[in-house]
Amino acid sequence: MNDLRATLFRFRSYTPIPFLILMVLFAQPTTQTMISGGLVAIFGELLRFWGVAYAGALTRVTGNVGAPQLVVAGPFAYMRNPLYVGNMLLYIGVGVMSNALVPWLVLAAAIFFFIQYRMIVSLEEEFLAKTFPKEFASYVRNVPRFVPRMIPYWSEAQAEQKPDWNAALKSERRTLQAIALVTIILVVLWLWT
Numbered sequence: 001m002n003d004l005r006a007t008l009f010r011f012r013s014y015t016p017i018p019f020l021i022l023m024v025l026f027a028q029p030t031t032q033t034m035i036s037g038g039l040v041a042i043f044g045e046l047l048r049f050w051g052v053a054y055a056g057a058l059t060r061v062t063g064n065v066g067a068p069q070l071v072v073a074g075p076f077a078y079m080r081n082p083l084y085v086g087n088m089l090l091y092i093g094v095g096v097m098s099n100a101l102v103p104w105l106v107l108a109a110a111i112f113f114f115i116q117y118r119m120i121v122s123l124e125e126e127f128l129a130k131t132f133p134k135e136f137a138s139y140v141r142n143v144p145r146f147v148p149r150m151i152p153y154w155s156e157a158q159a160e161q162k163p164d165w166n167a168a169l170k171s172e173r174r175t176l177q178a179i180a181l182v183t184i185i186l187v188v189l190w191l192w193t
Contacts, residue, residue, distance in 0.1 A: 005123040008116050009065060015116060016091055019109045020182055026100035029190035033099040038183075041093025045172075045179060048086030051075045052171050053163035055083065065124050070132045072139055073161035077152035080125075080145050084117040090179070097186050121145065 008015070054074035075082035091113060095106035128136045135157070143153045 005119045006064070009120050009123055012116070012120060015112075016087075016109075019091065019105065019112075020094065020178075022105055023095055023098035023100045024182065024185050024189075026105070027098040027186055027189045028193070029097060029099050029186050031190075034097050034186065034190055037093045037096030037098070039093070040096060041090050041179065041183075044086045044089025044091075044093055045175070046086075047075060047082050047089065048175070049168055049172055050163075051082040051086060053165050053168035054161060056164060056167055057171060065127045067128065067131065069161075070128060070135050070139065070157065071161060072135075072143075072153060072155045073158040074163055077143070077154070077158065078148040080139070080143050081117065081121055084113075084121065085146055085148075088113050088117070094179075094182055094186075097183070117146075 051074065054076060055071050079085060088110065091109050092106055095109055098105075125136075125140075129140075135155075139153070139155070143149060
């Protein structure tokens with residue numbers, strides 16, 4: 001189990017590729033799916049971007065799980081895993097845009113990524129519990145894992161945790177390029193059919 005979690009953590013940037021390929025190969029986009037899926041994808045990326053602005057380069061680590069601090073500000077004050085929730089919304093949005101193999105491909109992707117992220121999160125949370133025992137215990141008691149709370153969690157650590165929007169834009173460059181490429185392909189397919 002630990003090896004699988006660590007492997008999923010290391011390769012988490014690549015696991016969407018088979019789903020994206022299938023979404024493009026079997027795409028049958030319509031005006032409705034492009035708009036509704038596009039809105040979900042945009043919301044997912046905005047949530048991701050907000051989280052990356054607070055978590056910084058930690059979001060691109062592909063080796064072992066690690067963190068120099070427990071991030072509790074920004075979207076992390078509402079849920080413990082805004083990046084993974086943003087990813088799921090992004091993948092689901094692109095799946096809806098593609099209108100490929102409805103509803104099975106989007107359903108399979110949602111289930112796969114939910115299981116993958118639960119496994120990765122359990123590994124990350126073990127690390128955080130060992131590294132920041134007191135702070136993380138309080139955080140876990142007050143902030144849900146995936147479903148946002150209505151009122152943001154407050155901690156003194158938030159005073160020092162500020163967003164770095166420029167670093168976030170630099171960090172998200174690959175993600176934004178991938179989203180743009182897939183969107184352009186889907187728009188071409190949509191206009192062509």
